Amino acid sequence: MISKIDDTSRVKILFGNWQETMIWSCLQGVMGDIYTDNTEYPASAMAVLGDFCFLAGEPKEELTLFLPKDFIIMVPQNHRWADIIEKCYGKHAKKVTRYAMKKEPDLFKEEELQRAMVLPPEYSLKKIDEELFYLCREQEWSRDFVSQYVNYERYRRLGIGIVALKDNEIVAGASSYSSYENGIEIEIDTKQEYRRRGLAYACGAGLILECRKRNLYPSWDAQNLWSVALAEKLGYHFDYEYYAYEILK
Numbered sequence: 001m002i003s004k005i006d007d008t009s010r011v012k013i014l015f016g017n018w019q020e021t022m023i024w025s026c027l028q029g030v031m032g033d034i035y036t037d038n039t040e041y042p043a044s045a046m047a048v049l050g051d052f053c054f055l056a057g058e059p060k061e062e063l064t065l066f067l068p069k070d071f072i073i074m075v076p077q078n079h080r081w082a083d084i085i086e087k088c089y090g091k092h093a094k095k096v097t098r099y100a101m102k103k104e105p106d107l108f109k110e111e112e113l114q115r116a117m118v119l120p121p122e123y124s125l126k127k128i129d130e131e132l133f134y135l136c137r138e139q140e141w142s143r144d145f146v147s148q149y150v151n152y153e154r155y156r157r158l159g160i161g162i163v164a165l166k167d168n169e170i171v172a173g174a175s176s177y178s179s180y181e182n183g184i185e186i187e188i189d190t191k192q193e194y195r196r197r198g199l200a201y202a203c204g205a206g207l208i209l210e211c212r213k214r215n216l217y218p219s220w221d222a223q224n225l226w227s228v229a230l231a232e233k234l235g236y237h238f239d240y241e242y243y244a245y246e247i248l249k
């Protein structure tokens with residue numbers, strides 16, 4: 001029987017040294033949940049946060065088939081888990097490549113980031129406050145800037161974000177998709193018609209600088225090569241490719 005586990009210390013060893021901040025968020029009890037095959041003597045575990053879940057320990061079909069939501073991105077700990085995912089979901093499991101960036105706290109150059117924030121006068125950068133928090137929620141493309149925080153008070157305590165505005169409309173942003181102790185996982189995007197204008201670059205630079213002021217690490221995991229290129233432009237370094245599965249029930 002699959003159950004949510006509250007004492008995450010029981011499953012920490014199953015995730016090993018997996019350098020994924022959303023797993024840390026779950027293990028630390030900051031946000032997200034962990035499910036296991038046995039709450040007393042767990043052999044397998046699934047860390048779930050937002051649209052992501054991470055499968056660790058002994059591969060088991062029962063846990064793989066336990067989906068808290070209709071769409072989720074499954075990240076297998078190893079090829080044995082990947083085989084189980086493919087077996088369980090078949091054509092409903094779309095295999096995708098993602099790109100991990102190195103976690104290097106001292107790599108950022110503040111002067112370059114300050115220059116990146118300079119935009120044409122019709123645009124302005126602003127930290128996400130209560131009004132902007134709820135504006136982000138109103139549009140599909142910007143919702144994930146704040147979607148993992150149940151209300152603004154929780155976002156104010158745990159999250160942080162910068163948006164670019166034009167005529168009081170949000171046109172780009174960089175924010176915390178999730179939070180963990182001493183850091184965040186970055187969500188970054190630009191509204192379709194405003195892309196290729198340096199807006200995501202400016203928002204990303206602003207977010208990194210705000211994180212440094214608060215002694216938070218801005219972790220970056222890239223969905224595609226465009227995201228890798230933007231991360232590298234901001235000072236990150238590529239680490240490795242890995243596979244994930246987009247599951248649509």
